[in-house]
């Protein structure tokens with residue numbers, strides 16, 4: 359667990375809890391809000407940390423796809439990759455590219471050609487979802503092959519190390 363991030367989330371949750379108490383003690387909806395802290399923008403450091411972790415997570419998942427498996431296993435892996443990839447948009451915020459004094463393998467091209475980058479995120483999510491929703495093992499295997507292609511396409515254009 360990344361302590362900084364954990365601390366920030368805990369603080370946010372505490373703040374929301376306090377706000378809920380202050381506004382109304384009869385509002386039964388207030389406690390529910392504390393379990394879902396408002397989306398706070400990630401710091402550059404946290405965004406890079408989280409996206410590298412997410413990439414390693416989908417990397418491990420993608421390797422398990424190559425070793426085959428039954429339909430349920432392929433679908434579960436597709437779901438894992440789709441869920442992780444769906445967060446990529448927020449994990450590449452403005453200012454988290456190279457030249458900011460932070461180690462990153464992200465190319466500056468992401469921020470000068472954002473539409474193409476977002477399109478490749480969407481292509482990965484689509485391939486992973488197709489795997490997750492495949493009706494049979496043959497379709498799942500075909501869709502899983504499409505996942506690997508999206509990794510390579512994006513890395514060749516937007517990853518520097």
Ligand code: HEC
Pocket residue numbers: 406409410411413414416417418420439446461462463464465475478479482505506508509510512513516517518
């Ligand atoms: C939309 C573009 C895009 C797609 C799609 C994508 N990646 Fe990446 N990947 C990147 C970028 C950019 C980095 C560099 C991130 C950084 O260092 O800040 C990266 C980094 C990585 C890393 C290194 C993480 C580390 O330890 O620093 C791995 C492993 C990885 N990707 C695996 C994958 C796999 C496997 C897939 C497909 C299932 C995939 N990626 C799909 C853009 C992408």
